[in-house]
Amino acid sequence: MASSSIFDILATQSALVEEASEALPFQFTQCTYALGPIRQAVYLCTTCAVPRGICSACSVACHTDHEQIELFPKRNFRCDCPTRGLSHSCTLHTVLEVENAENTYGQNFKGLFCRCSRTYDAQTERETMIQCVACEDWFHESCLNLRDRPSSRDPTPQPAAEAIQEVDDDAASDASSSGLPPPLISGTSYDALVCRDCVKGIPTLKRYAGTPGALMVIRDSASDPWRVVGEEVLAETLRDVEVTDGDAHAATAGTKRPRSGSLDEVVQAKRPKEDTVQSETTKTSSLCLAPAPNDIVRDIVSSLDDSVHSPRGAGDVFLTEGWRERWCRCSQCLPSLESHPYLLEAEETHEPPEDPDSGLSLEELGMRALQRLPRDRAIDGIRAFNEMRDELMNHLRPFAQEGKEVTEADIRGFFEAKMAATK
Incomplete structure (x- = not known):
């Protein structure tokens, strides 16, 4: 197995976070059904095996583990996720709606x-x-x-x-x-x-x-x-x-x-x-x-x-x-x-609201998550993090003293031992 320094690991994690923020810079917390028929990005869920379309938010929040095909923008389209047209329950719009009669379902x-x-x-x-x-x-x-x-x-x-x-x-x-x-x-x-x-x-x-x-x-x-x-x-x-x-x-x-x-x-x-x-x-x-x-x-x-x-x-x-x-x-x-x-006029295409957490580092995301927790749970989280940090530093100290490179296997071994100890 090829070795990786701690700097390589941190750089890789930073690149993954940046790539994720560019690919999904929006909040996917609201189904567009309430907006009525609009021009929006539409996805076909092939796992549901019904020729219906879902909005961007439902494709991420409700059909995460399903196979999907991106159909790109469709005009005058209303999300089918919360309707009787799909048997899969919508997690964002929890009221079961009637099927959309005005949607057009072509060969796409x-x-x-x-x-x-x-x-x-x-x-x-x-x-x-x-x-x-x-x-x-x-x-x-x-x-x-x-x-x-x-x-x-x-x-x-x-x-x-x-x-x-x-x-x-x-x-x-x-x-x-x-x-x-x-x-x-x-x-x-x-x-x-x-x-x-x-x-x-x-x-x-x-x-x-x-x-x-x-x-x-x-x-x-x-x-x-x-x-x-x-x-x-x-x-x-x-x-x-x-x-x-x-x-x-x-x-x-x-x-x-x-x-x-x-x-x-x-x-x-x-x-x-x-x-x-x-x-x-x-x-x-x-x-x-x-x-x-x-x-x-x-x-x-x-x-x-x-x-x-x-x-x-x-x-x-x-x-x-x-x-x-x-x-x-x-x-x-x-x-x-x-x-x-x-x-005659260019159309507007609906986009989900921007995610305020998009582009933040892992540390910043962690601090943002802590700020949203109740005070007692946040304190418990900080205490647990400090304990893990101290244990990780003790694990890495011999490498620093001996001038040895820390590999991915060394890091993985530390966390595997931690998980085994909690069982």
Whole structure:
């Protein structure tokens, strides 16, 4: 057995405490059921063997010893832990509630993901998975035509024609797939993904697909390689644009928000405030500013309503930074956006309250625990600690006198002897 000095042991313990505080910096003492349907991180407890979802607090406090799958944020979701939907009793919300009738349980609650309906194993999956901002399901890069399917994967089964997923946000992953070449669109090149089944149900998004800032992966024919459309910037909209009250929205609709500071300053100078855009759009609601797609994109989008999709593209849309600001808000475009509020405004995701003990050392945690005890029990605890400290010092004194290194086995032997003496 390799030897470890007391400094190595203390350093290891300190690193473990720091790692734990970074991984779990929150208090998990309150179930979110009382908050009603909210957007929150959801976990699937596979041990309970029922397709229901639990909140972060219940995943830690109530299902500690159970196998779980992290489903990440789900909107309009209420924790199922304290309801009759799960037989396992909730330790945080002790009143038994009726089952949640408004929760939506898609295929993720069966442990299946993507349009190929595969299970996810973090240890073996080579591809990055990307979350749809609309249905909040997760998709393989190869299923989005961003790359060829890795040879190690089995052939992807075709999804059922009627299969429609429902679930969001922060879709672009900066992580590259393990040992694979870069995808056709990098994670830093877009801000959100909307999968084809969700595009199909949003008319305004269908109109924007493949236009600047709404990237699509297409090909000219079934034998041609995949390419990206929508990357080009409409230079004429960034040049010689004079914004007036009547055409304020025209300066922003359909343009791609630039990343460079100087160009961004030009656009910002011409971009009115959002409330102004909406009020002006109301006055000129008959003018639609949605850009027209090219012929291939039009063919792909029109095929989304068919049972057989176009071989020239799946219909997924990758929205670049600033996409919420670029929508046309005319009387034709705005209604389908308003029926999906997350397309107009970024959503808030509930997080448990921060743990005030997070980041404290073991000594500080010990003192905090003592302060919370009744005085007589705290005194007994301090006395017991001092006795153990004195015994440990007597055990280690010969090592110091002889200049010997204290190993892990020496420390372990001390505590094993203490435990044996108390039996």
